[in-house]
Amino acid sequence: MLIKKAIAFLFLFLFSLPIVAKSSLVDGVRIWSAPDHSRLVFDVDGPIKYNTFRLGKPERLVIDFKNAKLRGKLAKPADNDLFIEDLRFAKRNKSDFRVVLDLKNKSKPKTFVLEPSQQYKYRLVIDLEGIGTPAGANKAAKAVSTKKQSVKAKQHSVSPKKQAVVAKKTTSKKIAKSVKDRNQLRDIVVAIDAGHGGDDPGASGPTGLKEKAVVMKIARKLHALLKKEKGFKPVLTRQGDYYIGLRNRMKIARKHKADLFVSIHADAFKDRRVRGASVYVLSSRGASSEAARWLADKENAADLVGGVKLEDKDDMLASVLLDLSQTATRQASMVVADSVYKQLKRNGKTHGRRVQKAGFMVLKSPDVPSLLVETAFISNPSEERNLKSTSYQKKMAKAMMMGIKNYFLQSPPPGSWLATVAPKKHTIVSGETLSEIAQQYRVSLTTLRRTNGIKGNHLRVGQVLTIPRS
Ligand SMILES: [Zn+2]
Numbered sequence: 291m292l293i294k295k296a297i298a299f300l301f302l303f304l305f306s307l308p309i310v311a312k313s314s315l316v317d318g319v320r321i322w323s324a325p326d327h328s329r330l331v332f333d334v335d336g337p338i339k340y341n342t343f344r345l346g347k348p349e350r351l352v353i354d355f356k357n358a359k360l361r362g363k364l365a366k367p368a369d370n371d372l373f374i375e376d377l378r379f380a381k382r383n384k385s386d387f388r389v390v391l392d393l394k395n396k397s398k399p400k401t402f403v404l405e406p407s408q409q410y411k412y413r414l415v416i417d418l419e420g421i422g423t424p425a426g427a428n429k430a431a432k433a434v435s436t437k438k439q440s441v442k443a444k445q446h447s448v449s450p451k452k453q454a455v456v457a458k459k460t461t462s463k464k465i466a467k468s469v470k471d472r473n474q475l476r477d478i479v480v481a482i483d484a485g486h487g488g489d490d491p492g493a494s495g496p497t498g499l500k501e502k503a504v505v506m507k508i509a510r511k512l513h514a515l516l517k518k519e520k521g522f523k524p525v526l527t528r529q530g531d532y533y534i535g536l537r538n539r540m541k542i543a544r545k546h547k548a549d550l551f552v553s554i555h556a557d558a559f560k561d562r563r564v565r566g567a568s569v570y571v572l573s574s575r576g577a578s579s580e581a582a583r584w585l586a587d588k589e590n591a592a593d594l595v596g597g598v599k600l601e602d603k604d605d606m607l608a609s610v611l612l613d614l615s616q617t618a619t620r621q622a623s624m625v626v627a628d629s630v631y632k633q634l635k636r637n638g639k640t641h642g643r644r645v646q647k648a649g650f651m652v653l654k655s656p657d658v659p660s661l662l663v664e665t666a667f668i669s670n671p672s673e674e675r676n677l678k679s680t681s682y683q684k685k686m687a688k689a690m691m692m693g694i695k696n697y698f699l700q701s702p703p704p705g706s707w708l709a710t711v712a713p714k715k716h717t718i719v720s721g722e723t724l725s726e727i728a729q730q731y732r733v734s735l736t737t738l739r740r741t742n743g744i745k746g747n748h749l750r751v752g753q754v755l756t757i758p759r760s
Pocket of ligand 1: 486493501556
């Protein structure tokens with residue numbers, strides 16, 4: 291009896307204790323500056339209570355953290371950050387604190403909390419984007435670049451008069467260039483996509499090498515190599531250490547009217563012995579489920595299929611059109627992936643015996659042939675060492691460049707410069723002779739023999755001859 295009473299008393303006592311909630315620890319902020327947005331990530335040790343609001347004149351964004359403590363210092367934004375001028379921290383009372391962002395341009399903040407994943411705990415993410423669609427961002431980008439230019443001009447102490455002359459020259463150059471462009475055959479556009487970036491580091495190696503960093507280096511090398519190739523115009527989807535959503539990567543490729551999209555990654559596996567490069571294309575399963583998604587997304591679906599605006603058509607026809615376009619794209623993806631795979635195989639160890647298929651979101655453009663290259667297993671100690679070395683990065687970039695170039699030499703897009711210089715192919719049908727073919731293409735018999743390594747006159751039906759450009 292007595293014991294029972296004692297227990298009851300104890301319970302009462304326990305429940306009457308004031309409940310002191312443990313305050314959250316905010317572990318500073320990471321800031322990523324992209325050409326069209328800025329992202330702030332506050333790392334927190336648990337779920338966080340917060341409140342944000344804006345103040346005008348000057349533009350500010352206020353973030354109030356409830357029952358939280360700030361550990362360490364807050365990082366400062368980069369000088370060229372488009373949206374954030376500065377950020378300040380202040381204690382509000384014993385348990386709360388406030389962060390104030392001084393903003394450079396009008397922007398639309400998006401705030402959300404990410405639950406723990408991989409190496410991260412809870413994160414409070416604030417994305418600042420230009421107001422209005424890309425135009426807003428472009429305006430902001432222009433504002434900054436003009437600022438940069440004026441700073442540059444100051445550094446070089448160029449007089450305003452000289453600046454005006456320079457500006458005039460650039461304008462006339464631009465006009466001349468656009469006239470020239472219209473008369474010229476077009477370049478083949480290759481969108482090079484360095485995977486991950488910003489607060490998404492991707493996989494990491496045993497000594498801490500980050501996928502996002504090494505793939506950026508390889509992507510830049512591939513970009514430099516393709517830039518040197520006549521008839522090619524490479525573009526990078528990501529130009530620095532910031533994150534771009536997967537759909538946005540595809541959008542960037544389509545905005546540049548890319549003929550090819552190459553996403554560069556480094557693999558990781560729990561078994562550290564696994565090694566080798568691999569090449570992926572989209573699996574048909576991934577593609578078919580995505581077709582519906584594209585259809586739903588009117589903005590993206592417009593103009594997808596060779597200029598046919600999908601919203602004009604009923605859904606059934608639209609789905610057939612999209613399917614046709616996707617099938618062609620998937621076939622092209624497979625051929626180019628195979629060409630890249632062959633080059634990688636010549637280069638060293640590959641993982642898997644052929645091009646592999648998977649439902650990668652980033653490969654789902656229905657109208658741009660796309661492939662994904664896993665350059666090596668970053669989780670394998672010796673491959674991590676490889677990935678760190680400049681010579682290996684160059685080797686990978688070179689192999690990819692060769693694979694891409696070989697593919698386009700075989701199937702140059704109509705209207706491209708390459709289409710005019712790529713050697714033609716002729717498949718032998720029954721009854722044809724070598725001298726007839728030489729005559730038909732107006733090349734000498736000797737050149738035709740030399741190009742194809744033929745000694746006599748013997749031809750096989752189905753044999754493919756390379757016709758040199760005269
Ligand atoms: Zn990756």
